[in-house]
Amino acid sequence: AQSVTQPDIHITVSEGASLELRCNYSYGATPYLFWYVQSPGQGLQLLLKYFSGDTLVQGIKGFEAEFKRSQSSFNLRKPSVHWSDAAEYFCAVAIRDNTDKLIFGTGTRLQVFP
């Protein structure tokens, strides 16, 4: 069955430090992968997505993610974190069944210290 695992429930970093959020997926075919960000009590905003081609994907707000098929991973990175990046981050995989249904990970909450 398809699944997404985000092994880190909570991560704390200092402002200006680099960030990597982990995401592993289980899916039989080539996946479509997404990263979303959610501020408290708000909806989700798309950061970036991978469909095919270049395995390093650039997104909004200075984020990037790298698709590694051999490791079934799609980790999110940012070289220098800003206090406004504090939020919850969700990795998701799209089921390729002619719908846009997404399977979400359980999320990683990012806390940023000044």
Place this chain on the structure above:
Amino acid sequence: DGGITQSPKYLFRKEGQNVTLSCEQNLNHDAMYWYRQDPGQGLRLIYYSQIVNDFQKGDIAEGYSVSREKKESFPLTVTSAQKNPTAFYLCASSSRAISGNTIYFGEGSWLTVV
């Protein structure tokens, strides 16, 4: 502005009552979705609709009902059969039901059973 509007933002329900959450989009999207979010569990799909007058159950449809009479509207009714309805509910839409499309989310509705 184009987007997805959910109402109400906060809703309290007494046990045994049905409540309806509204979701309206002016993005001219064909597909619409309802997700439920609980702390530590990520998002889970309740119902989705790929076209007007058609909808399918998601992973946790029991105790919920939907309708899709208009393209722009996809209301969710939480019935008294839903045993644990307190949660954050997110409505979403995508341009058409082809795998890998970006899904856009509303701002969410908090439902609390009192």
